[in-house]
Amino acid sequence: MSSLSRELVFLILQFLDEEKFKESVHRLEKESGFYFNIRYFEECVTNGEWEDVEKYLSGFTKVDDNRYSMKIFFEIRKQKYLEALDKNDNAKAVEILKKDLKVFSTFNEDLFKEITLLLTLPNFRENEQLSKYGDTKSARAIMLIELKKLIEANPLFRDKLQFPSFKNSRLRTLINQSLNWQHQLCKNPKPNPDIKTLFVDHSCGQSNGSSGPPPVAAGLTNTMPKVGGFPPIGAHGPFQAAPASFTASLGGWMTNPSQMPHPAISGGPIGLASSHSSAPMQTMLKRPRTPTTNNPGLDFQPVDPEHVLKRSRPFGIPEEANNLPINILPLPYAGQSRGHNMFSSDDLPKVVVANLNQGSAVKTVDFHPSQQSLLLVGTNIGDVAVWEIGTRERLAFRNFKAWDLSACSVSLQASLANEYTASVNRVTWSPDGTLFGVAYSKHIIHIYSYSGGDDVRNHLEIDAHTGYVSDLAFSRPNKQLCIITCGEDKAIKVFDASTGAKQHTFEGHDAPVYSVCPHFKENIEFVFSTAVDGKIKAWLYDNMGPRVDFDAPGHSCMTMSYSADGTRLFSCGTSKDGESFIVEWNENEGSIKRTYFGLGKRSVGVVQFDTTKNRILAAGDEFQIKFWDMDNTNLMATVDAEGGLPASPCIRFNKEGTLLAVSTSENGVKILANGEGVRLARSIEGRKLDTSRISSVTVSVSKAPMITAFGGSCAPAGTSINVGDRDASAPITMNGDGRSVPDVKSRITDDHDKSKIWKLMEINEPSQLRSLKLPDGLLSVRIIKLIYTNSGGAVLALAYNAVHKLWKWQRNDRNTSGKATTTAPPQLWQPSSGILMTNDISETNLEEAVPCFALSKNDSYVMSASGGKISLFNMMTFKTMTTFMAPPPAATSLAFHPQDNNVLAIGMEDSSIQIYNVRVDEVKSKLKGHHKKVTGLAFSNVLNVLVSSGADAQLCVWSTDVWEKKASKSLPIPSGREPNSSAQTRVQFHNDQIHMLVVHETQLAIYEASKLECIKQWVPLESSGPITDATYSCDSQLIYASFEDGTICVLTASALRLTCRIYSTSYLPSNPRYAYHS
Secondary structure, eight states, X not given: OOHHHXXXXXXXXXXXXXXXXXXXXXXXXXXXXXXOOHHHHHXXXXXXXXXXXXXXXXXXXXXXXXXXHHHHHHHHHHHHHHHHHHTTOHXXXXXXXXXXXXXXXXXXXXXXXXXXXXXXXXXXXXXXXXXXXXOHHHHHHHHHHHHHHHXXXXXXXXXXXXXXOOOTTHHHHHHHHHHHHHHHTOSSOOSSOOOOOSSSOOOXXXXXXXXXXXXXXXXXXXTOOSSSSOXXXXXXXXXXXXXXXXXXXXXXXXXXXXXXXXXXOOSSOSSSOOOSOHHHHHHHHHSOOOOOOOOTTOSSOXXXXXXXXXOOGGGSOOGGGTTOSOOOSOOOOTTSOOSSSOOOGGXXXXXXXXXXXXXSOEEEEEEOSSSTTEEEEEETTSOEEEEETTTTEEEEEEOOOOSOGGGSOHHHHHHHHHOOOOXXXXXXXXXXXXXXXXXXXXXXXXXXXXXXXXXXXXXXXXEOOSSOEEEEEEEOGGGOOEEEEEETTSEEEEEETTTOOEEEEEEOOSSOEEEEEEEEETTEEEEEEEETTSEEEEEETTSSOOSEEEEOGGGOEEEEEEOTTSOOEEEEEEOTTSOEEEEEEETTTTEEEEEOOOOOSSOSSOOEEEEETTTEEEEEETXXXXXXXXXXXXXXXXXXXXXXXXXXXXXXXXXTSSEEEEEOTTSEEEEEEOHHHHHHHHHHHHHHHHHOOOOOOOSOTTSOXXXXXXXXXXXXXXXXXXXXXXXXXXXXXXXXXXXXXXXXXXXXXXXXXXXXXXXXXXXXXXXGEEEEEOOOOSOOOOEEEEEEOTTSSEEEEEETTSBEEEEEOOOSSSOTTOOOOSSSOOEEEOOTTOOOOBOOOTTOOTTTOOOEEEEOTTSXXXXXXXXXXXEEEETTTOOEEEEEOXXXXXXXXXXXXXXXXXXXXXXXXXXXXXXXXXXXXEEXXXXXXXXXXXXXXXXXXXXXXXXXXXXXXXXXXXXXXXXOEEEEEEOOOOTTOOOOTTOOXXXXXXTTSSEEEEEETTEEEEEETTTTEEEEEEOOOGGGOOEEEEEEOTTSSEEEEEETTSOEEEEETTTOOEEEEEOGGGTSOOOTTOOBOO
C-alpha cells in the first residue's frame, strides 16, 4: 500500500473515532495493521474480553512470530486459565489447557506439566510461584503492565503504537478545500451555494437574479466561525478584526457596570478575545446563540460558531483553510475529541495506587509542579504535610502555630487566646515548587520554602485578613512573584512573595470572597474573584476597582480555573440550595458557553473540581469522582475509588494528569492513577524498596482500637468481638477552653507548648461511636489474641481453645474497598474443606499457657502456639504446613523476620530466644539475655536489630547480622507500684523503624531503639487498673491502650498526651459474663 493510501486510512480512523464508530475503528485498525490501539487493548484485557483480545492481536502478530509474541499470548492464556481455576470451573480450565496452552508445550514441556498440575490443587495459590496471586482485578492489572512492556519491545509493533499527529477533522477540511475549489471553477458562482451531496462535483446553476438565497444558506452560515476560521460566505478574503479597547472587550461581562470611571486601557482584553463591537455582545448575552439543528442539507450536526471562536491554533482550523469562502462540513460538534491522538476513558486515573493516612480530615491538596509524585496536604485541624505518594512516606509535617504571636493583630491574638486552633482552607505550590502557601481559617497565611525531602523552612507569616482566609494563589505580574489572598473581610490582597509587603488591596465585593483565579493573556495580568453570594469580578493590578461584575450560575459559591494551555475558562460551584454547576465560559461575552450535566442537585458542601491536559474536567460529587471531556457536556465516567469518599471530596490532578489525589472520609487521601501513573508510582516504590523495607499499612487508625499489632488483645474474655470506629468528632480543649475541635489531634511535633491545657474527651455512650459485633457461628469460646491482617481486609483471632477464627470483609456495594469497616459485617471465613486452624494443645495446661501468634507480611502464613508445639498454617487453605518445637520450654512470643518468611524469632518460656529456619528445620542461633519468659519481639529492618522484652521488665537489642546482644536496659517501674512477676512487656516499632513503643501494665514508653533511650513515658493513675495491651495506629500517629476493665485510651504518639478515653459501656452491653484479660 502506498504512503498516501496509508495516510488515508489514518484520516478515516480519525473520522470514525470522531463520529463514535468505535467497532469500525478497531476493526479497521486490525485489518489494516497500521495502528495498534493500546488503550483499546488495555480495556479488553481489564474487562477480561479474551476472545476480543486475541482477535485484535491477530491483526498484528501470531503466536510463533517471535519470542515476544509468544510471551504475550502465553501470559493472556495463562491468566484466562487461572481465572477459570479460581472460579472452580475445572471443565473450562481443561478446555483452555487443551485448546490454548497446549501449543506452548513444544517450547517448554516442563512448564506445561507444572501448569497442568495446578488442576490437582484445591487452590492454585498453594503453588509457591502463585502464592502472591491476588484477586482477578489486581492480577489483570499486573499482567497488563508486563504485556505493554512486551508489546513495546516487539519489533512487529514498531511504528504502530503512535497515532500520527495531525489536526482535528482533517478529512473534513480536505473535503471543504475540494468543494471550495469546485465552487471557484463555476462559471457563475453564487454567493450562497446550495451543496447537498458529495457524490458528484459541485456546479452552481444559472441564477435569474430574482430568487432568494437557498434554504440551506442560513444553516451554512450558522456553522461558521467569524474569527480565526472561515469568514462568512461571500467574503473572498481574510476577515479583518478591528482592534478593541479593554472596556469594550469586557462589555459582555458587564450586566451592571461599575459607575467608577475607568481610564481606557489599550493593548487588548484581559484574557478575553477582542470583539468587533460591544453592542452585539450585549445582544448575544441576552440571547445566546444556539446551533442550527433543523437543516436537512447537512449530514452532520452543526455547531455554535462560538464553539470554535476561542480555539488556539493547534486545535482549530488548518492554516491553509483559513481564507476559503465556503464551509460545507461543520467542525467537530461538542462531543468530539480535539486532541491529535484518539482519546479513551482509559486515560483517566481510576486505579487506586496509594492510600495515605493523614490522621485528620483532609480539606485541600496540591501536587508539586515538577515532582509529579509529591503531594501537599492540608487538614481541618491545621496540619500540613508533604507526601511522597510512590513510597507512601510523609516527608515533612507542620502543625498550626503562630510563629510570632506578638506581631499578629489584636483580633487574631484574641481569637487564638479563645481557641488556639485553625483549619487549613487552601494549600498550593508556587510555580517553580520552591515555596508553598497555606491559608488558614484564622487571619493568617504561612509561606514555607521547600528544598526537597523534609527540608521545609518558615519563610513568611502574613496576617492577611480579618476572619478566615478562604483562598491563596501565586502569580507573576510584571515578572515578580506575588501572593494573592482573599477572605471573610470581602477583600482580595496582593503581597510580595519575597518580603511579604502588601502591594494591592481589591475591594468591591459585598460578601466574603471565596476564591481567586489569577491569569494572564495577551500581556495583560488580571485576577478573577468569586464571592459566596455568587458574584464574579475581575481585577487589574491597579487598585482601580473591578472590571467585571457578573453572576455565577445559580448564584453559586464557586471556584474558577483555566485549562492547562490557558485558553479555556471553567467554573464549578454549589448554590445555597445544594444544586451544583460546572460550566465553560465564553470570555469574550461573559456568557456560559456550555453547561456540563451530571452533577448532583443536592450536593453537600461546595463541589470542588480540577482540569488536566486541556481536555478533562473532574469533580468530587456524590461520594465519587465524575469526569467529563471538555468538549462533551455529557458525563464521561465516574469512579468511586473503591469507596470511602466523602460526599464532596477535594480532588487534584498532577501536572501530567496521570495521578489524581482525592480526600477520603477516613482522614486520608487516595491516589488514583492511569497506566502511566501506575508505572510512575511503582518505579518510585521500587527505588524505595532498594534502600528500605518499611511496611505501610493502610488500615484506618480508627477502625478498631482494641486490635493490636503484637498479636495481643484487649478483647474481653467473652465470646464476641467488636470492631469500632469513631464517628463523633472529639472535642479537645486548649487553654482551659471547652470548645470542640473538628478531630482528635494526631501529629508529631518538634516542640510542645506547655501552656496548652488539653481537656480529655470521654466516650461512654454507644451513640458516640460506631461498633459492630462480628458474627460467629463456631463454638463460643473466649478470645485471647486479636490482630488485623496487613491488607486491612480481615481480622484474625486466637481463641482460648487454640482455634483460630478469620473474619473477612467482602467487596460489595456497601463496602466497595473491601477493607475492615463497621458499615458492613464481615464473614467468618472457612475453606471449602471445613478444616480449622487449631494449635497443638496436647499435654498443655491452658490456664498457664501463654498464647502467641504472628502473621507474615504477605498474610499468607500464620505462626501460632497455645502452650504446645508451634504450628505454621497456610492462611489460604488453613492447612498445617508444619509443627515444631514441642515443649518444654513452650513458646511465649513469635515474630517473622521482615525479609525472609522462613526465618522466625521465637521467645521461650525459659527466657531464651531461638532463631529458627523453617526451610531447613534448624535452630540457627540461641540468644540469652533475659531472666524470665520472653513476652515481646519486634524487628527493625532499618536498624537491622531485633528487640525483645520479657516478664523481667527488661529490654534487649540484638544484631540481626551476627545475632549478638548490642544493649539491654531494665524498664523503670513507677514509684509506689509493686512489680508483678507475671506482667508481660511488649514492644512495637514506629513506622520509622527507629522509635518503638514499650507496653507494660504500669506504663507506656517511647524508646529510641538503637540506644535504648527512653524519650517519653506515660503512667496512668493507679485507679485506672493495669494496662493489658497497646498498639500504634497504622500511621504511627496515635497509640491505643486497653485496660483490664475494657477502657481504651487514645494518646498522641509523639508526646504520649492522653486525648480520649473510651469506656466499655460505649461498645459493649452491660453483661456480667464479660471479664477482661490481657
